[in-house]
Amino acid sequence: MKSSINIFLLCSSLITSAQIAFEDSGKAVDSLNTHYGQNYLVLDPLSERMAFTQDRSGLSDSFIEKQSINGKEIILFTDWLDKPGMVSPLGFHEGWIYFNKVIRELGIYKGGVFRTQSVNMKPERVEIPFFKNKAPVQSGCISKDGKYMILSMEANHTYGVEDLYVVERNYDGSWSRAKNLGAQLNTAYQEVTPFLAEDNKTLFFATNGRGGAGSFDLFYTVRLDNSWRNWSEPINLGPQINTSGAETSFAYRDGEKRAFYVSSQDSDAYGDIMQIRFKEDIEEDTTTLAKPDPVAKRQPEVDNRLILKVVDAQTEEVIPAELIAADERKISANGTFEIDSLTGEEVEIKSAGYLPKMLMLDDQLSVGENVIRLSSVAKGSVITLDHVLFQRGTATMVEGSEKELNLVVEVMNDNPDIKILLKGHTDNTGDPVKNVQLSEARVKAVKAYILSQGISPYRVSGKGYGGNQPLYSNETEETRKLNRRVEFEVIED
Structure with missing residues (x-):
């Protein structure tokens, strides 16, 4: 007899077109787990290969290797705990292994996405316009069809620390800039280890910002339109998976009756790979990439004007303000700034007697008026x-x-x-x-x-x-x- 959580998940999923139910509780995969910590698990959707990060101490320049466990190919990314920065796999597509890499340079963390066709080949950077991750960690996934990457990172303007972003592949093979998935998913805390199902709509992720059983719980949600910012209410995967520890990296292959994830009971660092039997009914996305409009391609990336209006957070009255960018300063007596195009850069909004605010000029802004609220630092505030x-x-x-x-x-x-x-x-x-x-x-x-x-x-x-x-x-x-x-x-x- 199945527990009530199966019924809850199944009924909730009918509303969002994803049907998911677990048949038992998670069990450790002893053949994959070592006394090192295992994290950031991803699966090859077309074979039995998998990849994950292993935490180790020692001095080495090696960060990726291939092993065979029970006849199955395992790609290991080594996270050297003695060194700042990290690596984590992102996914497999068309012979490429995609991965995240974060380095610490001059006291600042810098993240990027890379790919390689073999553990013995020099990786190449995946060019993503305006890409910036300032967090010491970065995780993500690539969709089965290679159309999308979902990344967990901290850009200059986030709802909290690590947020979830989508990067879309263009018809010519290039990638779009990262777009925040919005406040319906992202909280003031951390959203990590996303996994996108084959319908390119059902998204699994871990967060410590929505309550639950432990420090990180696993949730899923369904994208409701093409904006990538309209989502169903995230549903907790329940006690068959989530514990008082930290659960991350949920993933499965289409058609299989088991899913994998990572569970840590002692800390967020040292995780074990788990598996759980489940069933799902999610249809594969068969849409094709749209060809770009040749006329639109000659236009600026964003040709609609945006307006920033700076107001007092308490009174909503417009206040004089200053906009400070990397190479210019603008002063507005009426607290209004017109933005001709989105540049992806970070700017500072200041006004005398108010706490400044950092703002990213990206597509989180809306065409037309955007209200920027600053808090007064007068006595008693x-x-x-x-x-x-x-x-x-x-x-x-x-x-x-x-x-x-x-x-x-x-x-x-x-x-x-x-x-x-x-x-x-x-x-x-x-x-x-x-x-x-x-x-x-x-x-x-x-x-x-x-x-x-x-x-x-x-x-x-x-x-x-x-x-x-x-x-x-x-x-x-x-x-x-x-x-x-x-x-x-x-x-x-």
Whole structure:
């Protein structure tokens, strides 16, 4: 007799055209697992090959090798834990092995996509216009037909840390720039290890931003139109897969009755490859790539004008502003900027007496008016730092959180009389005393970073409140997570 989770998944899937049900619980694949950590699993859709990353310590320049396990070809990508950066497989297509690579250069992480036809050949870079990943990790998949890559990365303008993006293959074989999949999928936390089913609509991914059983849970969703930004509500794959640990890298081959994924019980790093029996009813995408319009091809990539209107976040009144790009500055007395074309570059939006905001000039913007809200730093203002995130249950900041803290440092340098009180908050679950201690530890971590940037300690104080000052209901995880926050109050200006 199947558990109730099968019924729930099946009924929910009927709404979104994907039918998925599990027949048992996941089991470790002992032949593939070692005392090293296994992560970032992908499958060759046309053979029994698979690839995954293995965590190792040691000194070596080798990062990709081929092995045979039980007569099946395994492509191993070695993640040398002693070295900054990482590699992870992305997928197989037409004889190529695609993979992600992140390096650390001059203190900055830089990601890219590469491919090779053999483990012994020098890889070549896959050119993606305006590509930028600043996170220390990068994961993704390539669709069975090679039309799409879905990437997990941190660009300059994201909803959180790692977001999911789509890169589409053009008719001439080139690739489009990465397009964010939108706020219906991406949260203020991390979305990683995507897998696109054969219909090119059903998407599986792992996230720590939607609650669930553990640090990362696996979900699936269905794309509802061709915009790649309209999705069905993500559905948790349930307790037959998701545990109190971290589950990532769900993948399967069309027609097979088993799926693979990675589960880690001790930490997010050391994972085991698991398999689970399931059934699915998803039709293959048979559409072809459209030929480009020869007239449209001569036009600019974006020929519709965009307008940025800068307003006070509280009053919605337009305020004077400055737009700072890499090679120019624009000042607008009426807080309005016209953008002729999307360049994919990052700009800063500033106004005297307000916390600056970083903005990516990409297709997350809409044709016509885009409202940019800046928060005042007048005395008494309380500003939540939405993108200052911490590893689960710790005071260790997630990589990339310093981006928003740098804006706090900037506004304090621009306004030398400002003094701030950092406030740490948790939800109301768990031991109240430990929640206060955790919130205080996180405040100390944020303060330490701000002081490390040259701000006087006399201008920054802090306090942890635990779960005593919720902004939202603690009845559901969706609202509870909004209460887990760091904010600052301007106590003197």
